[in-house]
Amino acid sequence: MILQEAQRTKQIVQNLLSFARQMPAQRRPVQLNAILRRTVQLRAYDFHSHDVDIVEHLDESLPEVVGDSHQLQQVFLNILNNAHDAVRETGRPARIEITSARNGTTVEVSFRDNGPGITNPDRIFDPFFTTKEVGKGTGLGLSICYGIVREHGGEIVCHNNLDSEGATFIVRLPAASEASFGAVAGDYPK
Numbered sequence: 001m002i003l004q005e006a007q008r009t010k011q012i013v014q015n016l017l018s019f020a021r022q023m024p025a026q027r028r029p030v031q032l033n034a035i036l037r038r039t040v041q042l043r044a045y046d047f048h049s050h051d052v053d054i055v056e057h058l059d060e061s062l063p064e065v066v067g068d069s070h071q072l073q074q075v076f077l078n079i080l081n082n083a084h085d086a087v088r089e090t091g092r093p094a095r096i097e098i099t100s101a102r103n104g105t106t107v108e109v110s111f112r113d114n115g116p117g118i119t120n121p122d123r124i125f126d127p128f129f130t131t132k133e134v135g136k137g138t139g140l141g142l143s144i145c146y147g148i149v150r151e152h153g154g155e156i157v158c159h160n161n162l163d164s165e166g167a168t169f170i171v172r173l174p175a176a177s178e179a180s181f182g183a184v185a186g187d188y189p190k
């Protein structure tokens, strides 16, 4: 019975993950700052009405990355929604800082919040892991982020802030170069 139910669970997760990636993934040069601004705009009303302060430090000379803008928006939206839930848990004035920067051949986007911090760092990317009450959390947001970022050749990591309360999530993606545009074009001849 345990085996059967475990297999059924695996099937559900696979279905959900393929649902989340229903559209064939695109590989085009995209500007992450533009995606970040769009994502913040989507949630601006909610943030404003809950007095959540959003601060953007976007590097205007950020190189493009090669990827799927809808999937990357999904990643940023999931992280931002979690940060929103987190900062509203504490009584403190809520604040989320979004930073984009180039680091060598990598583009790095970080989301720093002043919520309660992460309690289960080794489990939070697992499908269905949630600390939220039934009906509120699905535990799928970060596992979807993880899958998308890995498919883009990048990584997603998180840590609790050392100098103050809260957590930071960092997405790292390879910066596009002339060479990678060539390779991408070659990968999609059809």
Ligand SMILES: Nc1ncnc2c1ncn2[C@@H]1O[C@H](COP(=O)(O)OP(=O)(O)O)[C@@H](O)[C@H]1O
Pocket (backbone or CB within 6 Å): 078, 082, 083, 086, 113, 115, 116, 117, 118, 119, 124, 129, 130, 131, 132, 136, 137, 138, 139, 140, 141, 142, 143, 167
């Ligand atoms: N910014 C954050 N601060 C603290 N904990 C977080 C943060 N983001 C995510 N988490 C933890 O990771 C868990 C999993 O997140 P996620 O996969 O998006 O699922 P859900 O949001 O449905 O719970 C959350 O339930 C929460 O415990």
Ligand SMILES: [Mg+2]
Pocket (backbone or CB within 6 Å): 078, 081, 082, 139, 140, 141, 142
């Ligand atoms: Mg979530």
